[in-house]
Amino acid sequence: MTSATAPPHVVEVEHVTRRFDATVALDDVSLTVRRGELLGLLGPNGAGKTTLLSLINGxxxxxxxxxxxxxxxxxxxxxxxxxxxxPQETGLPPTLRVAEVVDFVARHYPDPMPTAEVLEMFGLTDLARRQTGGLSGGQKRRLAIGLALTGRPELVLLDEPTTGLDVDARHALWDALRSYHAQGGTIVLTSHYLEEVQALAQRVVVVDRGQVLADDRLDVILDRVALRRMSLRVPDAAVSSLATVPGLTQHETSADGRHELLVSDADAAVRALVAADVPFEGLTIAGATLEEAFLTMTRTPPGATQPGATQQAAAVDQARSTVTTEGARP
Amino acid sequence: MTVDAGRELRLTLAHTRFQVLETVRIPIAVIGNMVFPALALSFFVLPQREIAGDTQLATQAVAQFALFAVMSTCIFTYGVGVAEDRAQPFDAYIRTLPAGPVPRLGGRLLSGGLFSLIALVPLLVLGAVATEAAPSAGQLIGGIGMVLLAGTPFLFAGLAIGYALSVKAALPIAQVILFPLAFGGGLFLPPEMFPGWLDTFSGFLPTRAGRDLLVHVTTGSGATVFDVVVLVGWTVLVAALAVTAYRRDQGRRFR
Known part of the structure; x- marks a missing residue:
């Protein structure tokens, strides 16, 4: 940490705690954002991401x-x-017209983009005279992000920028944000989707229950959170061989006797099982949820295992259904 | 920090424009404020020829309802309007823009003043056509300026309510404040008809001070220096409450 006056720091958060009544939304959080960074705040709903943004934006x-x-x-x-x-997608003043809202925001900044340019950049030119209450969800979201860039800011804070948008709209907005970043802009975005953070961020801060769990380069974080959940049956005699699976971060046994493994690389794990001639059957592989990844991050150091732990077995069924079948059957 | 006055003024105008547009796009709110004072004049004053037919009394009656129109516009559009705005996510967004409280409050003052003036139009037209009220041009202009000044404490009261309370609480509080103050200040019945104790009590109310000053400006009699002191005192006090409520406000709480 450099001194308080260091100019490259756009945002400095030092030992910040924020409570709402009995709930601790942020618990002794420290974080710096440097100029030109594209930082993703990743965490489940209620982790404290939005609270952190509301402190940074005053x-x-x-x-x-x-x-x-x-x-x-x-x-x-x-x-x-x-x-x-x-603004939140639902938070635009419904009776005002699109161009009026952009104009209003632009007046707050010393050197804003011309309104026409903002509308053009976000494909809203034809909707300039439309009242914002009449826009579709995707159009509202485009306008909302357009407003963030209207004042040619050096730092943009985006709270779940593309949650709920279809694929095309999402990619168009990502392109706009990448081009803003390419021109030197700093971006802090929150998401509870790994995909969004993965598509944009260079540095990732993982937040859960008001605490920073990890703060690292995207690829490092991906290695830690992009876990796969393998579910399989093995004869009791072969159970011990599961502990040798490469990249194993968690091992549980569910009530019906299936073994649930969280692994960083399912392909390597399957190859290892096959190579060791482990007589497994009924193998399925699914993406682990971020919540599961965060749990392993808080409860076990990377690489450690919890053989036989069953207390989290009930959560297994909530795993995201992005099943990948590559190499899933022996 | 140095304040760039030109920038603050431009921003204030931008906020005024924003609020005016928001209000006029839902015209019933404006129309309601315009119709009610004129209706009150028709019901309470026009049938009584001894008032409506007397220049002094009719001018006084129109002035009283004019103050009521302005104070009700202020307390309702601010008290309830600000509370409603605060519940909207866009309001939180506006608070993250690089503008302090001056343009936002200034925009509210200017748009409130504008709608107060608009609310006066039907009342003044009706007063001119259907009663003997006949202020001189100077008295009329002075009266319009005075009614806006006299409305200032209610404007701040509205802001204090709006920034301190939720919509559900703001609405009944606005009503509870509006009608007793209006009655106690002699806006419905002239204070000459009050019993002595009520007249004394009334002298300390901002409505009474505003009413006396307004009647003085439009008819040439009735106000004292004490009225000025009372009006200024209330304005300062309620403005301090409004600023405190604004500073304490951090929007809605969530999660």
């Missing part, structure tokens, strides 16, 4: 700790002159 005050935005207090409007944020 909407809320921390209970303790300090937050600096471009070196100043985010609650001072002058600190926010180089910040762009988005």
């Amino acid at each position: 909407l809320r005050k921390p209970d303790s700790g300090t937050i600096r935005l471009f070196g100043g207090d985010p609650r001072d409007p002058a600190s926010r002159a180089r910040l762009g944020t988005t």
Whole structure:
């Protein structure tokens, strides 16, 4: 950590705690965002991501700790002159027209993009005279992100920018964000989808229950969270050989006697089982949920195993159904 | 931090425009504020020829209803309107833009002043056509300026309610404040008809001070320096409440 006046830090969060009544939304969080970074805040719903953004954008005050935005207090409007944020999709003023909203936001910034340019960039030119209440969900989202970029900000905060959009709309918005970043912009985005963070972020901060669980380059985080869940049966005599599976982070036995393994590389694991001639049957492989990945991150150091643990077996069925069948059958 | 006055003014105008557009796109809110004071004049004053037919009394009656129109516009559009806005996610977004409280509050003041003036139009037209009220041009202009000044404490009261309370709480509180203050200040019945104790009590109300000053400006009699002190005192007090409520407000709580 460098000194408080270090200019390359766009955002500095130091030992910040924020409670809502009895709930601790953020618990002693520290984080710095450097100029030009594209940082993904990854975590399940309720992890504290949105609360963290609302402290950085000046909407809320921390209970303790300090937050600096471009070196100043985010609650001072002058600190926010180089910040762009988005309204929630449902939060646009329904009776105002698209161009009126862009105009209004543009007036807050010293050197904004012309309204026509914002509309053009987000494919909203034909909708300029439409009241925002009449836009589709995807159009609202485009406008919301357009508003974040209207003031030519140096830092953009995006809360779940493309959640719920179809694939085309999502990719169009990702392209717009990548081009903003390519021109030197700094982006902090939150998501509970690994896919979105994976598509955009270079650095990933994993947040859960108000704490930073990991803060690293995307590829490092992916190795830790992109887990696969293997489910299989083996004769009792062969159970011990499961412990030698490469990349195993968790091993549970479910009530019906199936073995549930969380592994970092399902292909390598299957090859190892085959090579060791383990007599397994009924193998299925599915993507582990982020929640499962986070649980292994908090409860076990990478590489450690929990043979025979059954307390999480009930959560198994909630695994995301992105079944990959490559090499799944012996 | 140095404040760039030109920028603050431009931003204030942008916020004013935003709020005016939002309001006029739902016209019933504006129409309601315009119709009610004129209706009140028709019901309470027009049938009584001894008031409507007397220049002094008719002017006074129109002035009283004018203050009621302005104060009700202020308390309702601000008290309830601000509480409604705060419940909307876009309001949270606006708070993240690089603007302090001045443009937002200023925009609310200007748009509130505008809609207060609009609310006066039918009342003044009806007063001119159907009663003997006959202020001079100077008295009319002075009266319009005075009614806006006299409305200031209610504008801040509306803001204080709006920033401190939820919509569900703001609506009944606005009503509870509006009608007793209007009655106690002599806006429905002239204070000459009050019993002595009520007249004394009334003298400390912002409505009474505003009403006396307004009647003084439009008919040339009735106000004292004490009225000025009371009106300014209430304005400062309620403005401080509004600023406190604004500062404490951090939007809705969630999660």
